[in-house]
Amino acid sequence: MKTYQIAALAGDGIGPEVMREAIQVLRATGEKCGFQLHITEAPVGWAGIDFARKALPDITLEICRKSDSILFGSVGLPDRDPTIPKEERPERAALLRLRKEFGLFANLRPVSLPKVLAHACPLARERQGDGIDILVVRELTGGMYFGQPKKTEDLGGGNLRAIDTMIYTTPEIERIAHVAFRAARLRRKKLTSIDKANVLENGILWREVVARVGKQYSDVALEHLFVDNAAMQLILKPTQFDVMLCENMFGDILSDEAAALGGSLGMLPSASLGVTNGGRTFGFYEPAGGTAPDIAGKNLANPIAQILSGALMLRHSFGLNEASAAIEGAVQRVIETGLRTGDIFNAAEAGARKVGTREMGAAIAAAI
Ligand code: NAD
Numbered sequence: 272m273k274t275y276q277i278a279a280l281a282g283d284g285i286g287p288e289v290m291r292e293a294i295q296v297l298r299a300t301g302e303k304c305g306f307q308l309h310i311t312e313a314p315v316g317w318a319g320i321d322f323a324r325k326a327l328p329d330i331t332l333e334i335c336r337k338s339d340s341i342l343f344g345s346v347g348l349p350d351r352d353p354t355i356p357k358e359e360r361p362e363r364a365a366l367l368r369l370r371k372e373f374g375l376f377a378n379l380r381p382v383s384l385p386k387v388l389a390h391a392c393p394l395a396r397e398r399q400g401d402g403i404d405i406l407v408v409r410e411l412t413g414g415m416y417f418g419q420p421k422k423t424e425d426l427g428g429g430n431l432r433a434i435d436t437m438i439y440t441t442p443e444i445e446r447i448a449h450v451a452f453r454a455a456r457l458r459r460k461k462l463t464s465i466d467k468a469n470v471l472e473n474g475i476l477w478r479e480v481v482a483r484v485g486k487q488y489s490d491v492a493l494e495h496l497f498v499d500n501a502a503m504q505l506i507l508k509p510t511q512f513d514v515m516l517c518e519n520m521f522g523d524i525l526s527d528e529a530a531a532l533g534g535s536l537g538m539l540p541s542a543s544l545g546v547t548n549g550g551r552t553f554g555f556y557e558p559a560g561g562t563a564p565d566i567a568g569k570n571l572a573n574p575i576a577q578i579l580s581g582a583l584m585l586r587h588s589f590g591l592n593e594a595s596a597a598i599e600g601a602v603q604r605v606i607e608t609g610l611r612t613g614d615i616f617n618a619a620e621a622g623a624r625k626v627g628t629r630e631m632g633a634a635i636a637a638a639i
Pocket of ligand 1: 285289330344345346349362368511536537538557559560561562563564565566571572573574576614
């Protein structure tokens, strides 16, 4: 039986509550589909600081290094100890450190709005078609967020000049393009590459390289869109998109715009991928939302984002496509039966029943 090592880092706030449900669902999936998961839980975030005075304790990092992938909850509690400096707080000392440590260069954010949750989407129903289903693939380690020089200069006379530099190389564009084309092959086989080739040198190179890589994926339909038009099309006709491929900053913005269409942060998983070795891709899987301190510890959090992050892990790190689809199918069926956590509940919806984190998780595990 195939065995996979997973580091489960629940973190803070609602993290432990939703992680518990995701682990339950993963175990049910392993039993059904015939694989074994060795899940090692470890502290991170404020839980790490409480445990070892470090947001990413050494033992946690060691467990991650020995694992095939990381299932992450979320970290950060804004109201905790303001004397702890920024660099030691969980968002930087744990999250950014892990991204760097494991060379996570590709960020995948699927947004899927089932038809029965049409009420949770801010768009008019006629724009939602048969349901919105988009995957935003964002380059995570290049572009303007990291390019040098990056500084603010004093021009004298009270004037400053801020400089950020947008840089992409051919290999950086090629590797993220391959991730996006491979993902499109597992979906509806359409890829929209986003750039600003009418203004930016980076955009011209981006378009050329993506088009060249695309020749290796003749089964995937490729189109190019300028980023400003893409932002508009997401609102006007989101159903035209399957996979959207973006550089770092454009992806940062468009993935949040797309997320708004999904109705609730509690429904949105994400994956950050590193390099592929021998058919296995190291990945970091987490909900798109944060620690939700306002509802933590109250059995109110929606565990679906965490559960679907587990599904992404099975697909993108281990190639267990059927098992991944089994989880997504179970979520869909449970939603169709009318179970709703508070974030997706609408009292006017016929047949909807409000449930807590535990009941939602148990129902999805039972539906596998
Ligand atoms: P948040 O995502 O935690 O919460 C925003 C809103 O969404 C809240 O009303 C919350 O209740 C709701 N929400 C989020 N997830 C939900 C779920 N699963 N079910 C139901 N409702 C849900 O964002 P915030 O309040 O801006 O941040 C809180 C803390 O989380 C901060 O410390 C922030 O730095 C941290 N954070 C961490 C990550 C991460 O670990 N990757 C990501 C974002 C924010």
